[in-house]
Amino acid sequence: MSLHRITAADALARLAGFDTVIDARSEGEFALDRLPGAVNWPSLHDAERVTVGTLYKQTSPFEARKLGAALVARNIAAHIEREVMDKPKGWRPLVYCWRGGQRSGALSLVLGQIGFQVHIIEGGYKAFRAEMLADLPRLLAPLRFQVICGPTGSGKTRLLQALAGVGAQVLDLEALASHRASVLGLIPGQPQPTQKRFDTLVWQALQALDPARPVFVEAESKKVGNVTLPESLIAAMRASPCLRIDLPFDERVALLLEDYPFFVQDPAFFCQRLDTLAELRGRAVVNGWKEQVQAGQTEAVVRDLLERHYDPGYERSTRRNFQQFDDARTVSLPERGAKAMAQAAARIHAQFT
Structure with a gap:
């Protein structure tokens, strides 16, 4: 035998x-x-x-x-x-x-x-x-992260994907988590992996990375939807250099409407997700947003969400969590389109090769 x-x-x-x-x-x-x-x-x-x-x-x-x-x-x-x-x-x-x-x-x-x-x-x-x-810290130790920062709707995920498209090395945690990492980031029809499955996917992704090349990763909080990032990964990301995306406000609104089409197509689902903000923003505010959504004013709600919910605490929380945020290189994007993202990705990739 x-x-x-x-x-x-x-x-x-x-x-x-x-x-x-x-x-x-x-x-x-x-x-x-x-x-x-x-x-x-x-x-x-x-x-x-x-x-x-x-x-x-x-x-x-x-x-x-x-x-x-x-x-x-x-x-x-x-x-x-x-x-x-x-x-x-x-x-x-x-x-x-x-x-x-x-x-x-x-x-x-x-x-x-x-x-x-x-x-x-x-x-x-x-x-x-x-x-x-137990092996995660060993895999993380030699990696050199470049953390892509930027307020909601600035195109962090699009830029990360464009970087992968030009041959850069990326770690797409939102793709592994099947979630877009905000309170409204649930993707219809895409259940998240279990915590155990997510841990394994992260380990598998880290194992495939080349320590000799930089790794581009999007700035994330400790949780991506219902799954939690490994502590050693959070620590490594928060100690790493940052790149800050700057995208005009109107372009951010348009990008969110494009990337979250199900909120436009399914007002009832959008209203259901808005209910999760009631504790933070108050029932009266959320009810006002829901009335606007039901009246077809989705763009106005997205603008208000950015101005009243997402943007006010962005700088403060990012600076608190990412040690090198104040020294971040700024990546200015004139617009949200694929061409602009690809051009920015090519410039960034060239700087690190």
């Missing part, structure tokens, strides 16, 4: 060296988070886990183990028939479950008996996640 147990630290370091990373947990557990590049071969499916767990608690552990064994054996057979028949003898899978116990052990045992070089993570996903979180 070719079965090798490795530590989570070893798995972290050698992850790219395995042909397939197999998650033996259920579909629901896999959806919450998984190792980078993992595929899901459940030893027990979601409904089966519930059935076995109920039997364990209400009848007896022995009866539950018998049923569980039958289900696991059937599922492993299906995985082998579906996924393994075309694999060469030299195929090297890495297998894990929640804690590296029975579910990954059963699958690994069968694969090892076939003759494959199977590796299983001691402590499973739980141990790997702990190791991954």
Whole structure:
């Protein structure tokens, strides 16, 4: 039998060296988070886990183990028939479950008996996640961030995307979080990842960065919607040099109307999101905004939101949180269009290469 147990630290370091990373947990557990590049071969499916767990608690552990064994054996057979028949003898899978116990052990045992070089993570996903979180400061230490600052609607995300388009190295945290990072930043139809999934996506993105090149990142608060940035990443960003975008006010309003078309197209949704500001701005103000939205005056509401909600505290909070903000280079943009963003990105990229 070719079965090798490795530590989570070893798995972290050698992850790219395995042909397939197999998650033996259920579909629901896999959806919450998984190792980078993992595929899901459940030893027990979601409904089966519930059935076995109920039997364990209400009848007896022995009866539950018998049923569980039958289900696991059937599922492993299906995985082998579906996924393994075309694999060469030299195929090297890495297998894990929640804690590296029975579910990954059963699958690994069968694969090892076939003759494959199977590796299983001691402590499973739980141990790997702990190791991954502990690895973040090591990944961050050599990186050189350039933080793109600017008030709401100034085009930070557009510039970041334009920088990527000219070959610069970027870390797009809002894309990883599926959220635009403001109170109104929820994107319809795009659920945010779980906190665990977001952490893994951040680690994966950091691992891919080249320390020899600058990394452009948008200034963010500690939370992007419902997910929280790792403390070590926040600290690294806040200590880094800044670039400040300057875009005319009217262009900012137009940019927001373009980037948040669902607020224009769905007044009811916009009003629902405005309700989240009632505690900060008062119910009377929010109700006034909602009346304007319902009357088709969305642009006027966006202007008022910038003037009364977003802009007043921007300078103060950014200066408080980003140590080098006062020394930021200013990037003046005449307008919000793709051409202006691309030209600015090319100039910035040239300055750092």
